[in-house]
Amino acid sequence: MAGSAPRASFWRRFAARRSTLLGLAFILLLVAVAAAAPIVVSVVGAPGPDRPDYAALSSFGTPTGPSLAGGHIFGVDPLGRDVFSRVIYGARASLEVALLATALALLIGVLLGAAAGYFGGVLDTVISRLTDLFLAFPAFLLAIGLASACELGKGCVGGLVHPGTGAVVFVIVLVTWTYVARLVRGQVLALRELEFIEAARAIGCSHLRIIVRELLPNLAAPVAVYATYAIPQNILLEAALSYLGLGVQPPTPSWGQMLAEATPIFNSAWWYMAFPGAALLLTVLAFNLLGEGVQAALARPVAQRVRIA
Amino acid sequence: MSAHVRVPAAALLTRGCALALISALLVAGCGTSTGKIAGRSGGTVTVLEVNGGVDSLDPGFWYYQTDYTDLAQTTQRWLYGWRARSLTPVPDLATAMPALSDGGRTLTIHIRSGIHYSPPLAARTVSSADIKYAIERCFLASVGNGYAFDYYGEIEGAPHEPVSHLVNIPGIRAPNATTLVIHTSVPVGVLDDADALALPCTAPVPQSYAERFDRGAQSTYGEHQLFTGPYMIAGAGSGTVPHSSYAPGRLLALERNRSWRRESDPIRSAYFNAIIFRGGYSKTVASREVLEGTSLMSGDFTAPPPAILAEALSSRRSQLYITPAQATRYISLNTRVKPLDNVDVRRAIGAVIDRSALLRLIGGPTLGAIATHFLAPEMPGFNVAGGYRGPGYDFLSHPEGDLALAQHYMRLAGYRRGRYEGPPLSAVAADEAPQKNVAEAIQSQLAQIGINLELHEVPHTTMLTKYCTVPKAHIAICPNLSWGKDFFDSQSMIAPIFDGNLIQEQANTDTSLADNPAYNAQIEAAKEVIGERARAQAWGRLDRELTAEAYVIPWLWENQVSFASANVKGVPWAFNGGAWDLTASSLK
DSSP: OTTHHHHHHHHHHHHHOHHHHHHHHHHHHHHHHHHTHHHHHHHHTOOOTTOBOGGGBOTTSOBOOOBTTTTBTTOBOTTSBBHHHHHHHHHHHHHHHHHHHHHHHHHHHHHHHHHHHHHOHHHHHHHHHHHHHHHTSOHHHHHHHHHHHOBTTTBBTTTTBOTTHHHHHHHHHHHHHHHHHHHHHHHHHHHTTSHHHHHHHHTTOOHHHIIIIIIHHHHHHHHHHHHHHHHHHHHHHHHHHHHTTOSSOTTSOOHHHHHHHHGGGTTTOHHHHHHHHHHHHHHHHHHHHHHHHHHHHHSOOHHHHHHHO | OOSOSOOOBSSOOOHHHHHHHHHHHHHTTOBOTTSOBOOBOOOEEEEEOSSOSOSOSOTTTOOSHHHIIIIIHHHOOOSEEOOTTOSSOEESSBSSSOEEETTTTEEEEEBOSOOBOOTTSTTOBOOHHHHHHHHHHTTBTTTTOSSHHHHHTTBTTOOSSOBSSOOOOTTEEEEETTEEEEEBSSOOHHHHTSGGGSSGGGSOOOHHHHHHHHOSSSOOHHHHOOOOSSEEETTGGGSSOOTTTEETTTEEEEEEOTTOOGGGOSSOOOOOSEEEEEOOOOHHHHHHHHHHSSSEEEOSSSSOOHHHHHHHHHHOGGGEEEEEEEEEEEEEEOTTSTTTTSHHHHHHHHHHOOHHHHHHHHTOTTBEEEOSSSSOTTSTTTTTTTTTTOSOOGGGSOTTOOHHHHHHHHHHTTOTTSSOOSOOEEEEEESSTTHHHHHHHHHHHHGGGTOOEEEEEEOHHHIIIIIITOGGGOOSEEEEEEEEOSSSSTHHHHHHHHOGGGOOSSSOSOTTOOOOHHHHHHHHHHHTOOSHHHHHHHHHHHHHHHHHHTSEEEEEEEEEEEEBOTTEEOOEEGGGTTEEOTTTOEEO
16 A cells, blocks of 8 residues: 555646646557557558559559548558558557667666666776767767668678668667666666665675666656657657668658658648658657656655655 | 660650651751751750769760760760761761771771860860770770770770770771771671761770870779860869869869860750759759759759659640650569579569559659560661560560469469569669659569569669679669660660670679570671661561560660750750750750
């Protein structure tokens, strides 16, 4: 019962914000739709994402717009493929990359940040300088460099990375773990001086136990808040990399890739930019609203903080 | 690939129609008594480019459509040349067509006197020895020429592979300053009719000036060249092309060559005072700017994007110049990569491809006609190979594709289920629409017979220089290549693509690595055939047989859609697949 009070308080504060619930609902819907993409597409009566309908192109090869009668409610792309299907399947790519990249960045960042903050000394210096080094690396230059270093069939970085989802995740993780590491190190530096850590040391707990059992639970809140902000950033990063042609490879649909293809034909095919653009916008917005809610719910009320002070 | 990014088009003219059109234009007063096209002198035109512009400044290297448009016709005179609308070469530096003797194995050519080079050698006149050196240097590895071995390889004493040091070719002699004698070991049809002498390798290069630049691994003559044409790279009179006039892919500025005399040039009028090439544009932006702006012309791309083309056809028709490009767009299948070494797999690919869809994706019938064999309309031998209907092979008889037939061929190839079950095949395509759309459509169509492509989309230049023309890159399928004629002789379409003897490690044009000794021998025999009609028969028959092998799957006979601002009178250059002849175009 002692533990349930803060949890209940968290949920109460979380649920009090309508915008947060709206964001959460959208994300849940998006995840459900992405997971059940084939079912959703067939229920709507749309063709698969890679199936071209050449008859839906004009005689000049230009795509036709949204039409209930034509069977393409979001119109078609320049290959005659259904934009609705591709937006739905595109959610998979975006979520897959964003969630995987965020999870890996968190894993690496928390481990290195906690180690640096807890042990200090040479290890802290090495990890901190490494973090500075990676922080100074422009993500896009790195991605472009990787893409040009990639050889067809052989991949890049000695075959470690191949163009496509793996490469995007690799690049995102490479440039974002640093933020987590820096955040966690700062938190651990403060926590390790507190009495409960002293007490754990005094009763002979191992370093590993202290980190896992004492420090990590106390890092959950800031890391969770960071994650909710990192996910939409990573979705945007994936879109940007795919926009540059460095991301998900054809024919796999991705929102960024669709936006890139739509840019030069926006005048004649607005729908091809509008729908994936709207999907990207709403998804990022939803994650941001969720993040804001999580942050607000985890924050201690001002009155409580004043009392403590 | 030579002119070879040419674009597709709509109403294809037959050769007869083209001639009729030319006659009509002449009667209507479009031409002049010299055969030149009338225009107004003055002004500066800017050409907007998308694909990187010229490949090289060196006349010995020029082989591609953009090289010809931007530099070859504008800045150099050749032994023989091409008027804007002519389908046969005419004397340029030469005074007459070659005089043949010794059963067609000896050509005697007289050249004009008093043709001056640009500064810094303005006092020097062109001599026949300069043309001999120009041809000889085309065999240098440091120059990187793409056609010398094919067209000049039978000249007595000519090297058979790129050489690191200049080789004196005894079969080319310059007995005096105005006479050039070429002796070949066998009769060479494309030399006898001067087609192959109407190429930039015959643009004169004085040895005493150029040989210091030709030493080393990479010739630098291009940056120090002398000009004989009506224009020169601005500021190059100092002996070096300044950076302010040439930035690769971004800028190329031409100014008038003061050494050139209009009255001594039977081909070029050169109405513009200056020509500027600006690169780095997207096709959409370049197309809109050209159509809506002033004094602008389309550059190194074959047509506006489909949406802009559709709009322009209805509202700016007079600014579009649609001409057959004598070019064929095709899917290249690497015969050294399994399972493409099996002719039945290749035929299955031919059968499953929906060429109607590809035509639509690339912009529709304005951009060309569905191909049924390799030789393009207007080329000699086109009808021998089957004309528009084609040779009648079943795997190319269904423009919409025939999955059942494709599966039948896959079964013949040993795939019982009618589907390939091996790993994905590598494919490389250009990353700009509509080419990338076509590649992705081919990817989806091939998946129907189990052939999955690992498609890599890269800039057009990278596709050619790093992948599709480099055998060791082992790319299985290049879905979107194009080959245009070098001149109106079908050898220039067939031999570079199918002659196994021409396979090379870089800049290889036989991208399917077709290397069948029987066909190679037939190609060699066809090269020796003399006479227009006989040559048409020989190359047309070869086209028919090679199409059956499905080394490549031709899918489009292209049109070129060149376009210009409303105040520009653009003149397409028939020899160069309908790209601009900037020496005949003018401001209105």
